Amino acid sequence: MKDESLRDRFNRVRGHCTNMNDMTKQVDEIMANARKIVGAIREKHGVGNDYVPKKDIVGSVPCPVCKKGTMAYSISSYNGHRHAQCSENCFGYYCE
Numbered sequence: 391m392k393d394e395s396l397r398d399r400f401n402r403v404r405g406h407c408t409n410m411n412d413m414t415k416q417v418d419e420i421m422a423n424a425r426k427i428v429g430a431i432r433e434k435h436g437v438g439n440d441y442v443p444k445k446d447i448v449g450s451v452p453c454p455v456c457k458k459g460t461m462a463y464s465i466s467s468y469n470g471h472r473h474a475q476c477s478e479n480c481f482g483y484y485c486e
């Protein structure tokens with residue numbers, strides 16, 4: 391087997407991965423949604439991303455992503471992890 395140049399290899403591998411741009415777009419979208427979700431929780435409770443409450447916080451706000459559904463969320467008193475889901479399921483299940 392002859393040596394393959396880096397560029398040849400890149401082109402070969404990329405051929406199997408034509409969705410790269412779509413993936414980048416999806417990641418951007420997910421990050422933008424995450425900012426909206428975390429932002430909405432922060433607005434409601436006035437707490438930052440690393441805030442760990444003494445008791446679990448559970449609540450709901452109008453969905454900041456689709457603006458149609460209701461976003462239910464919780465903040466764990468164990469590790470501060472946020473979980474959120476929209477009643478319209480517009481962004482799937484968010485957790486961090």
Ligand SMILES: [Zn+2]
Nearest residue numbers: 453456476480
């Ligand atoms: Zn939604």
